[in-house]
Amino acid sequence: MLLRVAWRNVWRNKARSMVIVIAVALGLWGGIFSDAFMQGMSQQLVHSVIYTQTGNIQLNQPGFLVNHDMALTIPNTDSIVTQVENIPGVAGAATDIQIAAMASTASGSAGIMINGINPGEYVKVNELNKMLTEGDYFKDSRANQIVIGQQLADKLKVKLHSRIVVTLQTTAGNIVYGAFRITGIYSTSSTDFDGQTVYVRDDDIRTLVNYLPGQASIITVLLHNNDDTKKVTDAIRGAYPNLQVQPWMELSPLLQMVTGTVQQTAYIFVGIILIALAFGIINTMLMAVLDRTHEIGMLLSIGMKPRLIFSMFMLETVFLSLTGAAAGMAVSIGSIYWFGQKGINLSVVAQGINAFGYSSVVYPTLGVDFYADLALMVFVIAMIAGVFPARRAIRLKPAEAVRGD
Amino acid sequence: MPVIDIKGLSKTYNETMVPVHALNGVNLSFEKGEFTAIVGPSGCGKTTLLNMIGGLDYPTSGEVIIGGEDITKMKSAKLVEFRLRNIGFIFQSYNLIPVLTVKENTEFIMELQHRNPTEIKERVQYLLAAMGLSDKMNVRPKYLSGGQQQRVAVARALASKPTFILADEPTANLDSKSTNTLLDLMATLNEKEQVTFIFSTHDQRVMDKAKRIVTLEDGKVISDSKIATSHEHAGV
Numbered sequence: 001m002l003l004r005v006a007w008r009n010v011w012r013n014k015a016r017s018m019v020i021v022i023a024v025a026l027g028l029w030g031g032i033f034s035d036a037f038m039q040g041m042s043q044q045l046v047h048s049v050i051y052t053q054t055g056n057i058q059l060n061q062p063g064f065l066v067n068h069d070m071a072l073t074i075p076n077t078d079s080i081v082t083q084v085e086n087i088p089g090v091a092g093a094a095t096d097i098q099i100a101a102m103a104s105t106a107s108g109s110a111g112i113m114i115n116g117i118n119p120g121e122y123v124k125v126n127e128l129n130k131m132l133t134e135g136d137y138f139k140d141s142r143a144n145q146i147v148i149g150q151q152l153a154d155k156l157k158v159k160l161h162s163r164i165v166v167t168l169q170t171t172a173g174n175i176v177y178g179a180f181r182i183t184g185i186y187s188t189s190s191t192d193f194d195g196q197t198v199y200v201r202d203d204d205i206r207t208l209v210n211y212l213p214g215q216a217s218i219i220t221v222l223l224h225n226n227d228d229t230k231k232v233t234d235a236i237r238g239a240y241p242n243l244q245v246q247p248w249m250e251l252s253p254l255l256q257m258v259t260g261t262v263q264q265t266a267y268i269f270v271g272i273i274l275i276a277l278a279f280g281i282i283n284t285m286l287m288a289v290l291d292r293t294h295e296i297g298m299l300l301s302i303g304m305k306p307r308l309i310f311s312m313f314m315l316e317t318v319f320l321s322l323t324g325a326a327a328g329m330a331v332s333i334g335s336i337y338w339f340g341q342k343g344i345n346l347s348v349v350a351q352g353i354n355a356f357g358y359s360s361v362v363y364p365t366l367g368v369d370f371y372a373d374l375a376l377m378v379f380v381i382a383m384i385a386g387v388f389p390a391r392r393a394i395r396l397k398p399a400e401a402v403r404g405d
Numbered sequence: 406m407p408v409i410d411i412k413g414l415s416k417t418y419n420e421t422m423v424p425v426h427a428l429n430g431v432n433l434s435f436e437k438g439e440f441t442a443i444v445g446p447s448g449c450g451k452t453t454l455l456n457m458i459g460g461l462d463y464p465t466s467g468e469v470i471i472g473g474e475d476i477t478k479m480k481s482a483k484l485v486e487f488r489l490r491n492i493g494f495i496f497q498s499y500n501l502i503p504v505l506t507v508k509e510n511t512e513f514i515m516e517l518q519h520r521n522p523t524e525i526k527e528r529v530q531y532l533l534a535a536m537g538l539s540d541k542m543n544v545r546p547k548y549l550s551g552g553q554q555q556r557v558a559v560a561r562a563l564a565s566k567p568t569f570i571l572a573d574e575p576t577a578n579l580d581s582k583s584t585n586t587l588l589d590l591m592a593t594l595n596e597k598e599q600v601t602f603i604f605s606t607h608d609q610r611v612m613d614k615a616k617r618i619v620t621l622e623d624g625k626v627i628s629d630s631k632i633a634t635s636h637e638h639a640g641v
Contacts, residue, residue: 001509001516008504298500301461302514302561303489305482399461402496403452 002308006315010323013291017320020284024277024324024378025331031273032332032374035266036364037344042262043365044189046226046248049255051127052188053197054248055220056229057236059084062244064217065251068100068113070171070209074243077216081121084221087235089228092124095216097205101168103148103198107157112198114166116205116216125222128186128199135160135184144204146180149194150187158182166198170209178208189360266370267377274377277324278385285317285389296393297401306394313393317386318379325378329371336364406473407434408569408601409458414467415624416453427453428464429624435569438599440592442606442615450624451605452573458603459492459571460484472568489517493562493600495572499554501546507533507557508542514565532560536590552583559591569601576608588614 010017050056059080061072074080077095084093097116102109119138123129128147129137138145146164158164159182166178180200188194202216223232229247237245249256289296299309343361416428427450435441443451456462457469460476468475476487488494501510508529515525533539536556546554555575562570572591576584592614595602604611612618620628 001513004509005502005504012504294498294500295502298494298496299502300485301459301488301494301496302517303485303487303492303565304517305485308517397462399456402461402500 002312003315006312007319009288009312009316010319013288016284016287017323020280020320021324021327023280024321025327027273027277028270028325028328028374028378029331029335031266031270032328032366032370033335033364034269035262035370036332036336036340036366037362038262038266039366040340040362040364042259044362046255046259048189049252050222050226050248052131052190053193054251055125056223056226057221057233057245057247058251059219059221059236059240059243059245060217064244068098068217070099070169070217073097073211073215073217074219075212076214077219078214080219080240083239084219084236087232087239089223089225089232091222091224092121093219093221094118094121094125095202096122096218096220097202097209097211097215098217099168099205099209101166103152103156104165104167105156105158105162108155110152110155110196112152112166112196114168114205115197115199116202117199118202122199125220131186131188132184133187135182137184138201139183142181142183143201144178144180145183145201147184147186147199148182149197150185151191151195152198153182153185155195160185164198168209172210176208178204180204267373270374270377274381277321278381281317281321281382281385282388284320285313285386286392288316289313289389289393292393293396293401294403296396297398297403300394300396300398301402310390310394313390314383314386317389318382321378321382321385322375325375329374332366333371336366339364408437408439408471409433409435409603410468410470411458412468412470414454414457414469415465416450416457416462417465426624428457428467431467431621431624431626433619433626433629435601435603437601438595439617440595440602440615441617441619442604442612443619443621444606444612445621445627447607449621451621453624454621455571455573455603455605459494460488489514489565491568493565493567493570495555495558495562495570495575497574497577499546499551499558499578501554501557501561503546506543506545507538507549510546510557511560511564514561518565528564529560532563533557535594536560537586550583552579552586555579555583555587556590559587559594563594563598563600567600569603572602572604572606574606574608575604576606576611581610584608584610 059074061074063069064072081093081095084090095118099114101112101114103112133150137147153159156164162182164180164182166180168176170176186194223229233245233247296309300306340363343363345361347360411431411433414428414431415426418425418427431454443454445451457464460479464477467477469477471491476484479487502513505513511529511532512525515528533542536559538553538556538560541549541553546557549557576587579587588611591602594600604615606612615632617631619626
């Protein structure tokens with residue numbers, strides 16, 4: 001009976017209840033959607049970094065990443081790649097000869113990072129082939145092809161089929177030059193990355209710097225599921241204790257921090273919204289207590305225990321809040337699904353956000369666990385907000401309240 | 406043994422600069438099955454007396470002994486339980502729960518008493534039939550006339566099987582026809598179920614039905630007369 005009375009009481013003053021329900025719904029929608037937006041951006045950033053830069057896991061010689069020392073290479077990479085690919089959860093592994101170099105054209109020069117890859121194998125761990133805006137991805141077998149980022153092309157004022165001269169050191173420390181023809185221009189969501197990363201065939205670079213067959217700087221590993229990163233990292237570390245095995249979180253700690261912060265920021269943001277809404281809820285429930293002073297007096301007079309009256313008002317507060325929360329979540333789920341399919345185009349500010357590695361089209365997304373946490377947060381806030389009006393109700397003196405004093 | 410025994414009951418309100426002596430040494434007792442009207446001018450202490458008898462307020466001094474227990478000494482939590490088990494209330498402005506139907510309003514108090522569902526169902530049907538409201542069981546109070554609402558309030562008061570019923574100006578908002586219907590119903594139930602009714606009233610029609618009339622003035626009982634039959638006019 002108490003549940004029934006409380007639920008019906010919520011709708012006694014429909015206009016007042018609807019105002020607070022809509023306020024809760026809109027407040028939560030704002031909080032949830034902005035979180036989904038940030039999560040979408042963050043997940044896209046992680047996806048972009050994994051699929052264009054680091055893979056899920058990288059193997060290299062300890063110290064290599066400090067200054068890209070050419071002497072620190074992994075020998076016999078073919079057998080390592082084969083063994084790593086046999087580890088459960090691994091989608092693919094590929095080698096990469098990574099060398100810092102200088103790129104020059106008639107118009108200018110820039111520091112670059114050359115990635116010498118086997119194009120056929122590299123597609124297993126990298127989506128470069130899907131990010132070409134011009135040209136193709138090592139389509140034919142001609143020597144000295146180079147694929148560069150749009151940002152670098154702009155900086156060097158070069159176009160497809162232009163020639164680039166790269167200057168680099170051999171393993172013996174000699175300076176060598178190589179002339180490459182641009183056969184592809186790519187664009188990722190990170191302008192920084194696009195401005196300094198180029199791809200060439202590993203055989204071409206190996207000849208230039210005198211690397212032996214099977215010798216490479218890095219082995220990049222891609223997993224079927226990012227959640228398995230830690231488990232597979234541990235397995236590879238166990239198999240190759242002399243190599244440095246790092247998951248993307250260690251390779252890009254800033255990215256890890258950003259994704260972690262997004263989640264925390266979302267909870268803080270929604271928490272602040274809920275606290276603001278709590279005052280609205282308190283006000284509505286205080287009005288309800290004031291309106292129903294006669295009735296509370298009657299209930300106390302006929303022998304309804306204050307504990308039950310307290311519970312009734314707490315239930316009303318919870319029902320009111322959860323109704324708003326349910327409406328807010330429904331609107332959020334719908335809008336997140338819709339924008340998750342269509343995307344939110346931020347091309348107006350793309351230049352700014354691309355500099356941070358974010359994509360200009362954001363697909364909002366949100367995990368189910370957030371909704372569960374949110375429902376719990378709303379419940380807790382409602383319980384806290386309900387205490388003051390409920391206490392006010394049971395502190396009424398029956399003889400005075402029943403007369404409406 | 407009286408149902409209610411009031412001894413030296415006084416109540417002084419100190420809410421203003423000048424203390425108000427609402428009750429001043431009232432001594433009264435009520436027997437089972439009495440149909441009593443407490444009358445007197447406004448401010449004479451009728452409502453205060455009813456509040457003290459009903460355990461809704463504590464007196465400044467004196468005792469209200471009901472069923473051998475002095476309720477003025479009871480803690481408020483115990484008083485709530487005492488009211489639930491022993492006292493029925495009827496208010497001037499009906500005070501039904503607007504979100505509940507007639508049936509649910511009547512059931513409500515029995516559910517608070519944790520009565521079994523079968524008993525609740527049977528008693529509700531009996532009381533609402535007695536009140537002539539069988540056809541209004543599933544109607545909410547706002548769709549009823551004032552007289553019908555007050556009859557629901559009487560049914561609710563009787564539902565808990567109280568030792569006595571306190572009614573504060575129960576006919577003040579009713580027209581003559583509704584008042585007569587209500588009073589007849591209450592008189593019948595008083596006869597039939599031997600429920601003790603205590604009214605505070607200004608209404609001559611209530612006084613006409615009463616078997617006993619207690620007159621208060623300035624917080625004191627100035628007359629207490631029993632009438633031979635309920636139809637005789639009480640010459641106060």
